[in-house]
Amino acid sequence: MRCVRCKATASVEVRRHNAAYCGPHFLEWFEHQVQRAVDRDRMFTRSDRVLVAVSGGKDSLVLWDVLLRLGYRATGLHLNLGIGEYSRLSQEKCESFARERGVELVVVDLPATCGVGVEELARLTGRVACSACGLSKRYLFNKVALEYGFDVVATAHNLDDEAAVLLSNLISGNVEALARQAPVLERTHPALVKKVKPLYRIAERETAAYAVLRGIDYVLDECPRSVGARTLLLKEALNLLERDAPGTKQSLYWNFLEKLRPLLQDHQAPLPVRSCLHCGQPTTAEVCAFCRMTERAAAKLRVRTLPSPHPVASLP
Amino acid sequence: MKVRIRHQRREVEVHGARHVREVLDQLDLNPETVLVIRRNELLTLDAPVSEEDELEIRPVVSGGDHAVREV
Numbered sequence: 001m002r003c004v005r006c007k008a009t010a011s012v013e014v015r016r017h018n019a020a021y022c023g024p025h026f027l028e029w030f031e032h033q034v035q036r037a038v039d040r041d042r043m044f045t046r047s048d049r050v051l052v053a054v055s056g057g058k059d060s061l062v063l064w065d066v067l068l069r070l071g072y073r074a075t076g077l078h079l080n081l082g083i084g085e086y087s088r089l090s091q092e093k094c095e096s097f098a099r100e101r102g103v104e105l106v107v108v109d110l111p112a113t114c115g116v117g118v119e120e121l122a123r124l125t126g127r128v129a130c131s132a133c134g135l136s137k138r139y140l141f142n143k144v145a146l147e148y149g150f151d152v153v154a155t156a157h158n159l160d161d162e163a164a165v166l167l168s169n170l171i172s173g174n175v176e177a178l179a180r181q182a183p184v185l186e187r188t189h190p191a192l193v194k195k196v197k198p199l200y201r202i203a204e205r206e207t208a209a210y211a212v213l214r215g216i217d218y219v220l221d222e223c224p225r226s227v228g229a230r231t232l233l234l235k236e237a238l239n240l241l242e243r244d245a246p247g248t249k250q251s252l253y254w255n256f257l258e259k260l261r262p263l264l265q266d267h268q269a270p271l272p273v274r275s276c277l278h279c280g281q282p283t284t285a286e287v288c289a290f291c292r293m294t295e296r297a298a299a300k301l302r303v304r305t306l307p308s309p310h311p312v313a314s315l316p
Numbered sequence: 317m318k319v320r321i322r323h324q325r326r327e328v329e330v331h332g333a334r335h336v337r338e339v340l341d342q343l344d345l346n347p348e349t350v351l352v353i354r355r356n357e358l359l360t361l362d363a364p365v366s367e368e369d370e371l372e373i374r375p376v377v378s379g380g381d382h383a384v385r386e387v
Contacts, residue, residue: 001361001362001363003359009363010360011357011358011360012360013360013361014359020360023358057378057380058376075318115379116359140379160377203348204376204377205351205376206380207376208374208376209351209352209358212351212353212356212358212360212374213358220323220375220376222323222379223378223379226379229379230370231379235377235379236346236349236377239346239348239349240346242348242355243347243348259328274332313348
């Protein structure tokens with residue numbers, strides 16, 4: 001197979017575009033796709049301060065790398081979830097990445113912030129680990145972005161992630177979630193920072209290829225708590241379709257964004273956003289979901305480790 | 317040839333495959349879910365392979381639940 005640009009031996013095939021690229025032309029194509037998403041969806045500009053949520057996995061470190069190469073003011077934010085060796089290694093990868101490039105990384109330690117790690121938090125509150133993890137991330141990313149004055153939070157959700165969530169929301173008929181699923185969530189309230197997903201045009205296999213070609217050192221092991229997660233099952237099903245019908249994931253998600261989502265805008269939850277009585281963060285309830293979760297866990301532990309009203313992040 | 321499958325933490329011997337596609341077929345792996353690497357070089361499905369090669373198969377799928385909700 002030959003590179004469609006220079007006819008050298010190809011390294012990466014992009015079947016959904018009926019194309020293949022050599023290493024250098026693949027990197028060029030990849031960065032162009034990210035730039036196109038940022039521009040087309042008006043995610044941010046070069047004067048904005050972007051907070052990139054980094055887990056230490058391939059997608060988030062690739063996103064951070066690309067944004068820096070494209071000249072954006074991108075700072076990393078890593079949340080240590082307190083999952084033993086996995087979390088230690090994940091933080092180490094993020095710190096090495098930041099050190100090698102001389103860029104700033106904010107680290108939030110979940111056990112230090114609310115007394116327990118994400119597994120214990122889930123166990124004490126009867127949630128599955130991924131749910132406690134997702135809730136903690138959404139809360140803390142927004143809180144840190146506000147406290148440090150960032151304009152936008154960027155997460156590394158890729159085409160596969162978005163297609164799997166879309167399928168899940170379709171299966172469960174979750175109209176509100178479908179109406180909100182988009183590459184950009186605008187700042188609808190002064191305390192809700194804008195959120196963007198610059199990798200939504202790129203498949204997971206392509207971010208992995210980019211990481212290998214750029215020599216980005218990431219955590220290869222999966223989070224030990226995600227084994228058997230529903231998302232993985234949905235991705236497997238979509239990848240079976242993709243194998244025999246290239247472009248399925250892209251058509252599913254892009255057609256949804258272009259043709260179906262506009263029909264759902266009446267279903268955007270019109271609930272008023274207010275300040276949480278306990279922590280002041282935006283919520284639609286009296287007390288936000290994160291405070292309710294951490295307070296329930298604290299009550300079970302019989303200790304008073306309510307979420308701190310003080311800054312939770314530490315700069316190295 | 318020697319094939320190291322990273323996500324299953326195992327190393328297997330594959331014989332008789334002439335192209336990457338046949339290696340993945342023999343191991344019953346969906347090409348959409350892995351990268352095939354030989355000496356730091358990424359290989360496409362039609363790339364020829366030989367018995368002397370040592371290949372690494374790296375998973376690309378990561379999971380966890382990414383429900384779209386606001387706090």
